[in-house]
Amino acid sequence: MIEQVLPAHLSDWFSRDAQASALLLDVREPWEVQTASVTPRGFALLAIPMNEIPSRLSELGPYTRIACLCHHGARSQHVAAFLGQHGFAEVANVAGGIDAWSRQFDPSVPRY
Numbered sequence: 001m002i003e004q005v006l007p008a009h010l011s012d013w014f015s016r017d018a019q020a021s022a023l024l025l026d027v028r029e030p031w032e033v034q035t036a037s038v039t040p041r042g043f044a045l046l047a048i049p050m051n052e053i054p055s056r057l058s059e060l061g062p063y064t065r066i067a068c069l070c071h072h073g074a075r076s077q078h079v080a081a082f083l084g085q086h087g088f089a090e091v092a093n094v095a096g097g098i099d100a101w102s103r104q105f106d107p108s109v110p111r112y
Helices: 007-015 030-035 054-060 074-085 097-105
Strands: 003-005 022-026 044-047 065-069 091-094
Touching: 003 007, 007 022, 007 065, 007 091, 007 097, 065 074, 065 097, 074 091, 091 097
Parallel strands: 003 091, 022 044, 022 065, 065 091
Antiparallel strands: none
């Protein structure tokens, strides 16, 4: 089962393992990332659209903790499950996506 992490608790989830390299994987389409995006705070940020994940798995190799983000959480949930099935052990879904990020954590992030 994929862990669900609220945007406000993401830093805590990433810091559970101080030795881990942390990545926020944004699986939205490029136009969505241009519309609204997050500022990395103690983690790397990488945008790969959901449909490109299978062909770009090698880009995720250096990261040991990956949290997936989309608009509301459905696409990122699917990607997180896919990553789990492909050997990534520390994977989470950002519950509510970037919409929740804006509403609950950082209102400077535009909603769409």
